[in-house]
Amino acid sequence: MKVQLDVQKRCTGRKHVRRALPGRVFIHDEEQIFIAPLNNLSRGGLFMDKLVSLEVGQKVKIVVKSQALPEPIHAHGTVVRVEMEKRWGTAVEFDWIDPKGALFL
Secondary structure: HHHHOOEEEEEOHHOOOEEEEOEEEEOOOOOOOOEEEEEEEOOOEEEEOOOOOOOOOOOOEEEEEEEOOOOOOEEEEEEEEEEEEEEEEEEEEEEEEEEHHHHHO
């Protein structure tokens, strides 16, 4: 498995390998809470489908829930991309991940 992950890192040029994962993202800023479908997840961040209400640079708190995870992952992050053309969704880069949750990434 490690060899596969290393190959994917070299091919994509990404620092962290993304994992397609079904689940939900509970995300909130200081004013609102949103729930969005999880598209993919890595140690570096995540992409949520359909949610386009946030702004690039916005700081958010996140809880990721999936039946594929033994427990929810809690994190803080920064919105780095909002897509509204080919696909609709938002990318968040993690600034902090709860150490227990980081074990599952």
